[in-house]
Structures are given as structure tokens and as C-alpha cells.
Amino acid sequence: MTMRTRRKDRHSWRKLESALVSGLTFCSAIIVIAPLALVFFHVVKSGIGAVNLDFFTKLPKPVGTPGGGMANAIVGTLELLALASVIGIPVGVLGGVYLAEYGTARVNWVLRFIADVLNGVPSIIWGVVVYGLVVLRFKSFSAYAGGLALGLIMVPLILRTTEEVILLVPASYREAALALGIARWKTIAHIVVKTASRGIITGILLALARVGGETAPLLFTAFGNRFWNHDLREPIAALPLQIFTYAISPYDDWHRQAWAGALILVTGVFCVNVLVRIFTRVRAMPV
């Protein structure tokens, strides 16, 4: 009799313990995502007031003059992303193709390892390196330098995602193509990469969203510019840079502009992320 009750007690305690842990871990999950909600809430609340047509079409105004916009920074970020793509996409995609299609197990292990380590290099380091590589040499901050820094950050990101999605392409497509007497490289370029293209594009977009929000590598490469950039060999404005400059300034007007810039940047980054997720979930990789 006593034995049985004790066992029952023990059992219910164990169940209670399990429920308790479930509750605790659930709370952890809530705490983890709380900052997302808070940041989003504040960015929208503080930013929405300053977002208007001027914001997208006008240059920044000097301190004390209200109004003005960040047109040059928005365009600058797009230009920098275009420059970054020129480096990051071909190197990343083709490198990923090598890992997925050609490399031996050992070489791949090493290359993958290095790419993953490279992904862990702080982005500010890339800024310093490109400063030494480009800015010092040409004696000027420039859009090229900023684009190069962002592009180099993209390389390992795109390389890894490309490799992963290419490996998901079933071997039967490669076999079918090669059995038609199609050359290996054409099989890879026209059949395999094309089959994986949705995943590759997803990887590219996520990489762009990631570097589009980077500030540290641009501080002393692109440098920022209060005006339009007319020559890529000159400094260029970027949205994250402008937000940073305004955020640490002592002026309320600029703070408002910083929040508005943040709203635009966050919207852009989130849109890419959400679209990519919807896009890839609805039309999953063909298997």
C-alpha cells in the first residue's frame, strides 16, 4: 500500500518536473525572441514619423535645418551591393560548385573548414584589410573599397549555401545528362546548377541582406558621403553608415532621421528574409 502511493507520488513529481522544464524552456524561447519584437516595435514607432517622400528623394540637411532625406545613402547602399555582387557571387557560386562537384573528400573538408572559419572573421577586420589593400594604395576612400569589403564577406557565405543546395540535387539528373553524352561541365552548368538555382538565389539574397546591413566594414572603406557620389573612386554614402553617424550625434533631428533610416533598412532586410522563406517553403527543392 505504502509502496504503491510512494511510486505514484514519485511518478507525479516526475511528470511535474517535466512540465516545469517545458515551461522554463518556453520562457527562454520567449525571452530570446523578445528583443526582436521590441526592436521592431521601437523602430516602427520612432521611425515612421520621419519617413516621407523627402526621405527618399532629398539629400541630408545640415544640423539645425529640419527635413532632408537619405536618398544618397539608399542609392549608395544599392550601389555598394551591386559592386559586392560582382565579386561575391561569381567567386562564391563557382567555388561552391567546385566543392559540390569536383573536390575530393579531404580537400573539401579543408576548404569547407576554412570557409566556416572565414565566416567567423569579424566584419570590422575586413574593413581594416581592404583599407590597407585599396584605400592606402589609392589614397582615397571609395565606393570600390566598400564594395570589395562587402563582396569578400559574401564569398564564404555564398560558397557554403551554394555547395549545400547543389548537393541536394539528386544524382539521377547528373546521370541522365551524362548518359546523353553531354560534357560534364555543361551538365553542371545547365542541369545541376539550374536545378539548384532557386536555392542558390536564396543564398545570394540572404547574403546580400546580411552585408547590406553591415556598417563596420564600410567605416573606413566607403567612408560615407553627405552628397551624391558621382565617381566610384570617391567616398559613398550607405544607409547603415548614415544611421550610425546620426545615432551617435547629439542632435534630436538626426536621431529622428536615424530611426527613419533604421526603419527603411530593417524593412528591406526583413522583406528579403520573409520573401525568401515564403518563396523557398512554397516551392521546395524538387527531389
Add this chain to the structure above:
Amino acid sequence: MLTQVMPQPQVVEDRDRAAIPPSDAEAESLPMAVQAKNVSMWYGAKRAVDNVTMDIPAKAVTAIIGPSGCGKSTFIRALNRMHELVPHTRVEGTVLLNGENLYSSDVDPAIVRRRVGMVFQKSNPFPTMSIGENVIVGLRLNGVRDRKFLNEHLEKSLRMAALWDEVKDDLHKSGTSLSGGQQQRLCIARALAVEPEVILMDEPCSALDPIATAKIEELIQDLKKHYTIVIVTHNMQQAGRVSDFTAFLYMGRLIEFGATTKIFTNPGQKQTEDYITGRFG
């Protein structure tokens, strides 16, 4: 390149004859399309095919049967050098296609595969391409650009694969939108488009329902007028229905090879008889 350098009277003659259905007498005197001589294959250290010598007659269906793991799928991959895609595989012996050694150093495997086509167990039309693109992709990626020629060939290949009437209005639709049996016939059309001399089929019906299977088998009967067909199957009824010749492989060795009627009614080897009567496998 090779095909142009080497004269091929054999092939031309075959084609010519193909226009007229061959009589029985002619069938018996058919030349050998593929001759495997002492072919052995290894996966790493494991020997998958052991010293197989087999002459595969032209313009006929040859079935390769045997229990799973007997090396039949591996063996036909030696006939178009597809095994080379798998690392650590090795082949010894020679394979002659109309007298030419497929393994001689000056032969490009891509050329071999254009002449010896292949249809796989699971239909695998390219998912990013339409039905039409799937058919002509072999020609297009092998350098054929002439749009008119491609269109003609598209229709011809689909007709040969008995698929034209079913898809002629949907050529722009995705190849994966078709039913399983149609997809497999699309894959056959794709293989036919590059005009191979030999078609290897690796259990082409194993994923299909009986009706779709019947259609493919009927198609095989049509195709043998023009092509040499080698079909791997684990289904003995199918081998009996479609093939003219049957080879029985067991543990990588060729146990028996002969006319299908003989193999099925009067096998020369005890092992063949045991397998055919269902005592193992």
C-alpha cells in the same frame, strides 16, 4: 569525332534494314552490336562483375536477369562507361561497339554515351525544363543549334517513344507534370533524340503500375526494329515477354546466355533453372 573517322558500314546497313521489319532468317544472322569480353568490375576492393563475356545481338532485346546484387545494373554501366561517375570503380576486359573498343584511350566517354543511351530505374526528366526542352536537351547541349532541325527531331523522338499524341499540345509544360509512365517514355524520347545505336534500360518499369508497364513493353517491341536494346529486370515475366535473348547473372558471373525461349523452357544450368522456377532470388 570518332564516329566520323571510323567507317561504319555495319551501322548504315542496319539502319537500312530497319526500314523493313527483319524476317526471322535475317534476325538469326543479325550482327553483334555489343561484345563484352572478359569484363570484370570492382567497387573499391569488391568485385561486382566477374569475367563476363557476352555478345549482344543488334536489333534485338536482350534481357539481363538475376537476383538483386548480382551485378546486372553494374554490368550494363560498363557498356556506356557510366560506372566512371562512381569513384573507385575499375573495369577490366574490353567492350566492343560494332567492333570498336569503347575503352581504348582515344575514345571519349561522352561519345560512347551518345552512341549507347540509357534509361534509368526511376524516371528523371529535368525538373527545370519543359517537356519539349527535355527531349532535345541532349542535342542542344551537344551543340546542335538549328531550331528547325531541333523541332523536327523533337516530334520524331516523341513519336518514336509513343508519347507525341499525348503531349503535343503541352510541350511547354514541365516534364515533371506528366504521369509516371509518361515521364519514363519522355526519358526514352530524350535518349532517342541523340540517336544512339544501343539503348540500355535499367529496370525501367520497376516504379510503374501494370498499365504503364505494358505501354513501355509495347514500346520496347517497336524500338527494337531500330535499336539494340539491353534491359535489366528483376521481373522474369517481363524478361519472358519482351526479350529475344536472356542472360542470367549470379554473384557477378554470367551463368547462362541464350535465346529467351530456351532459357525459360530448357535452361542449361541448374542455377538458372532454380532461379527461374523461383527457388531463390
Add this chain to the structure above:
Amino acid sequence: MTKAQLLLRERSVRERMTPPSRFGDEAFKWLTLTMALAVVLLIVLIGWQLARGSSLAIQKFGFSFLITSTWDPVAEQFGALPFIYGTAVSSLIALLIAVPLSIATAVYLTELAPLWIRQPIISLVEMLAAIPSVILGLWGIFVMIPWLRDYPFPFLKRILGWTPIFTGPIYGPSMLAGGIIIAVMIVPIITSVSREILRSVPDLQREAAYALGATRWEVTRIAVLSYAGKGLFGAVILGLGRALGETMAVTMVIGNTPQIAASLFKPGYTLASVIANEFTEATTDMYLQALFEIGLVLFGVTILVNLIAQLLLKTIARGASPRAVQ
């Protein structure tokens, strides 16, 4: 059709096809190999650039650069200790906050949560990772710091003010604020890597424990967590690697004062922040050299930490690949 016509047609298909060229295959292979080798080149390039840019400073200060705490650009005396200290302490704070939360979240998402809630939370965690650092910093300056200054910091001071680490005046920008913002930034990566690790635990492990009548939590504790220990450690180290290099958000909330103070309410400075703040102001060569050397130190440490993390993660992946289990 006559024989001649057939012959003609026969030729036309074969002839129209171009012969396969070894050149195309070789060229493509070499092209992709070159691109893949770019990652090796890049890592060498970083090391070389940083070493080249700081050679004079290395010569002048030697090892004392790492252990002295004077940072005086005017007198050209440079010691990196306050930054090393700031980086270490802020990262440590970040780990103390982020690790329990992340691993608990990962456990919740793989073992305990109802299925329907998993994907939404996973997506939200990924979105958190997508917030640009500068925006988190902006939020840190204008929302988080005022709140910390008004509520949690005074509370901590009241409760734990007797310890040296929660004493002194409360400004707002501080080592603690820096650590908290870094924690927010590294939570997503630790969570998602931990989740992969937990998912790679074979179901057989779980089933065996369930068969013994264990509760959900007991299964997790006995079968999953003990099995995944090494991988989870790898996830934590990977998070540390990210924490050490976080730049913008930290720079905006840590106070940027090169000092070594026990109290976490006092401002600090990190290796990454000092580069971000002072690089464009470095007027003398030696100043720039010193900043390059800071970069070299930061690079060396993050490479080392990432190396360890990847080794931990890659060696377990060999036993039970997360992908194989999916």
C-alpha cells in the same frame, strides 16, 4: 525513303553534334577550383595585410603591447590591455546570458515544444539574427540603456551592491550594457547550431529512454543532452567567436573608455570598438600601426576560437551528420 536519304539523315544528327572537348571540362574545373581556393587566399590575405600594417608597432612595443594599459596617441604609447580586458569581459557576460537561454530554447524547439509552434519560433530566431548590428545599437542607445539605467541596474546595485562588480555610479553606457547587447546578437547562432546538434541525436537514443518509461524531460536529459554535450560546447564556442568580434552595437553602448574597472556599471572598450572609433582619426603612422595590431590580435583570437568551434562541430558531425538524420 531511299538508302541514300537515310544515310544522309543518319549523318546529320551525328555531325551536328559537336565533339566533346576536354578543354571545356578542364577549363571549368580549374575555374571553379580557383574560386574555391579564394577562401584560402582570403585568410592568408587578411593575416598578411594585418601583419604588414602593424609591423612597426610590433617592433616597437613587442609583447608589452598585450600587457600594458596605456593608450596615449599623443605620446605614441600604445598598450592593448584595456581592450583585451573589455572584449573578454563583455563576451563573458554575453555568454553567461546567452548560453542558458539559447540552449534552453534549442531544447524546447527540438524536444519539448508542440510541433505547430516550432517553425514560427525558429523563423523568429532567424529574423533576430537578421537585424543589422547598427540597428540593435540604435535601439540600445535610445531604448535599452535608459531602461537599464532606470530599473535593472539600480535593482542589481541594491541587491548585489556589496560585491565589487555592481558598485559605483550608474551612467548607462557600460560594460554590462555591452555584454547584454552582444548576448542578443549571439543568441540566434548558438540557438540554431544547438538545434542542429540536438536534431542529429539519433531517435534510437530517445526511443530507448522512452521505452524505459522516462518522461519527456528525462528523455531529453538522459538520452539527448548527455549525447550532445560536445556539440553543444562547440555551439557555445562558436557563439564566443561571434561575441569577440561584434562591433557596431557594442561600440554604441559600451561607453568607449579604455579602462580596467571591476564594476560592470563602468564604461569599457573592446578591440573591435577601438578600431571602429579611432581608425579614421589615426593621424600618425604609429597610431594606425597600433590599430592594425589591435586588428591582428582580434583576428588571431577569433581565428583560434572559430578553429576550435569548427573542430568540435565537425568531428561530431562525422559521427552523426545532422543532414543524414533529417
